[in-house]
Amino acid sequence: MQKSVEELKEILSEELTIYQKLLRFARDKKKLLLEKFSTDLQTIVTQEEILVQRLIDLEQLRRDLVAKIAGSSDANLDAAVEKVSNADSKSDLWLLGSQLRDLMNEIKSVNDENQRLLEQALELTQYSIKLITRVPGDVTYGPGGKQPPKRPGSVLIDRKA
Numbered sequence: 001m002q003k004s005v006e007e008l009k010e011i012l013s014e015e016l017t018i019y020q021k022l023l024r025f026a027r028d029k030k031k032l033l034l035e036k037f038s039t040d041l042q043t044i045v046t047q048e049e050i051l052v053q054r055l056i057d058l059e060q061l062r063r064d065l066v067a068k069i070a071g072s073s074d075a076n077l078d079a080a081v082e083k084v085s086n087a088d089s090k091s092d093l094w095l096l097g098s099q100l101r102d103l104m105n106e107i108k109s110v111n112d113e114n115q116r117l118l119e120q121a122l123e124l125t126q127y128s129i130k131l132i133t134r135v136p137g138d139v140t141y142g143p144g145g146k147q148p149p150k151r152p153g154s155v156l157i158d159r160k161a
Contacts (some may be wrong), residue, residue, distance in 0.1 A: 001084075001095075002086065002089070004012065004065050004068050004069050005069060005084055005086070005089045006082070007065055008062065008069065008093065009021065009089070009092055009093060009096065010061065011058050011061055011062045011065065012014040012077075012093065012096035012097065013096060014058060014080075015055060015058055015062070015100060016096060016099055016100055016103065018051050018055055018058075019052060019055075019100060019103040019104060019107060020103060021047075021051055022048060022051055022052075022107055023103060023106055023107045023110065025044045025048050025051075026107055026110040026111055026114060027110060028044055029041060029044055029111060029112060029114050030042075030102075030114050030117065032044070033114060033117040033118065033121065034117065034125060040140075062077075065079040065080075066079075069083055069084065070083050071083065077093070077097045078097070080093070081093045081094050081097065087128065125149060
């Protein structure tokens, strides 16, 4: 069982490292969203995808080890920690689990804020497009009462786009 505990600690440590990187990326994205959109944003998203795929791989290994240690296939980390008899290992697992939960909550908070920033940027973009593509109104004042020729709309942007 001690071997399984050590493997679980390694997996949790690696997950913690990945989540720390994801938090750093989320903060970097926030900075880019506040300052400007750039190709840096796409680079961060690509790196995040790689890390998330690694987390998916680790997830199954972690679940298997937790189930093995706890003796139940539907057990969580807390249940596995309770089954560990070595005080140092128990403390290490509890600390890693606590750090992971805190980090995931912080990532969720930053990602929620990033989502709000993206929504605001999208609303601003949509508003700008409406301003550019709207059909100009009739001219109130014109020379000698002549009506200017009717234009179907702005030629700057095709309204179908």
